[in-house]
Amino acid sequence: MVPQGSAPHLIAAAISSKLGRPVPLHEIGLADTDPAPEVGLAFPRKVAHAVESATELYRLDSSPGKGIWQSLAGSFAVSAYATPVSRWLIRPADATVTREAERPPASGREVPPREGGWGRVGHSDVSKLQEAAEEARRWDSKYGGGDWRSSMVPECLRTDAAPLLLGSYSDEVGRSLFRATAELTRLAGWMAFDTGQQEAAQRYYIQALRLAKAAADVPLGGYVLASMSLQATYRGFAEEGVDLAQAALERNRSLATARTMSFFHLVEARALAKANDAPGCGSALSAAEGWLERSRPGDGDPSWLSFYAYDRLAADAAECYSDLKLPGQVRRFTERALQEPTEEFVRSHGLRLVVAAVAELESGNLDAAVAVGARAVEVAARISSARTTDYVRDLLHRLAPYGNEPLVKELQEQARPLLAAPA
Incomplete structure (x- = not known):
């Protein structure tokens, strides 16, 4: 009996993890199954093939968590990054990206330039993608990767970026086009990561790296x-x-x-x-x-680094010391991280609050941990971020031994709707 559906791809992913390298379906005798789950994992050497690989990914169901992504749940394999990273390290920039697309035959159906992918791409086209990336970054930071405005990025890649990649462009315009598309593709990956769709994120990241190579960035x-x-x-x-x-x-x-x-x-x-x-x-x-x-x-x-300042360094330093079990250092750095305004970076503020609550708990300050945790739950309820919810869930797990305390019970009740919400 031949495994069907997502089973062959999950088998290949499991074997890949054990062997420490990607294992294609044909190597385990399952090449005749649906090839779609392998889309986005390739890192082609030639620019033309890179365009095909990226646009093929964009054409999949544009909503991570639905369609093909749902059948891929759990198929993330860190070994899939090995070939893309090694090829990028060896040669991080393509020699040229000039492209002259073939026009459709005159006798065929009249195809609008952008739909057929043969139009001449200019700087104004690229500027629109850059503006879309900038807006998406703001929405993601403020509302989380699962917000409907953030989830429009895959659709933008499919309907706007893909036809441009398939069009005609000079080397100069092409580099800018690949750069803007790489930024959008990385954003799609980041949003998928934030919403818990690791398999989708991995594919977007691989294609973003390949596009960055074409951009020579x-x-x-x-x-x-x-x-x-x-x-x-x-x-x-x-x-x-x-x-x-x-x-x-x-x-x-x-x-x-x-x-x-x-x-x-x-x-x-x-x-x-x-x-x-x-x-x-x-x-x-x-x-x-x-x-x-x-x-x-x-x-x-x-521009993609505009979010980074000392408060972000302090926040991540706090997480480092949390992993190293040094609550005193965590408290010192979270105090600095929480001093900055939160209007633009709501998700980051929520994550920092959870880290601060854990530090208070590990320092023996239960009341303070619950108080900060309540603020974190309030922030998490305002955004759509599976990652933030995971942080809250971890905090509640740490508080479980104190479950009989009235304040802890109150926090558990406050977090119940958040944890019960569908992913």
Whole structure:
């Protein structure tokens, strides 16, 4: 009996994890099953094939959590990052991306240029994608990756970016097009990650890295690797998270701005803390702080790094020390992280509150932990973020031994609707 549905792909993912490398379906004799779940995992060497790979992913059901993504739940394999990362490290930029698309035959159906993918792409087309990416970043930070405004990003990739990638463009315009599309694709991955759709996030990240290579934008490629690192670390693959962050750092030496290098070191610190490497984490945090102090307003930082300042460094440092079981350090850094305004970065504020509550609990301050936890639940209820909900769930799990305390019972009741909401 031949396994059907998502079973072949889950089998391949399990074997991939054991072997430490991607295992295609044909290698285990299941090549005749539905090929769709393998879409987005390729990292082609040629630009034309990279365009095909990305647009094929965009054409899937544009709502992570539905359609094909639902059948892929649980198929995340960190080993799938091995080939994309090694190919990017070897050659992080394509020589040229000039493209002349073939027009459809004159006798065929009249196809609008954008639908057929043969129109001439200009800077104004690229600007629209850049504006979409900027707006999506704001919505994601404020309302979470599951908010309906954020979930429009996959649709934008399918209806706007894909036809442009299939069009005609010069090398200059093409580089800008690939850069804008890479940013949007990484955002789609980040939003999928935030909503718990790890399999969708992984595919978007791989394609974003390939598009960044076509854009010849090494810092952007490093940013995608940093996103991969955070995902791997969150999923329990701390060692791989360290490798991904260090790959971003290594390729960007003498290329990225000081602020960018600071962020990459911070991501490295997160992975090292999860791997229980306290000395390594301390060195990475020190490097992150040093690079941030070195940064200046006129450095030309990329727009996608606009969220990063000392409060973010403090927040992530607090999470590092939380993983290392040092509540005193956690409290020190969360105090600094929570000083900043929260209007733009609501999700981050919620995550910081949970980390602060855990630190209070580990310091023996139950009343303070519950009070801060109540504020965290209030914030989490206002956004759509599975990751934030997971943080709240972890806090309640830590509070379980104190379940008979009236304040803890009250917090559990307050969080019940949040935890009962569908993912």
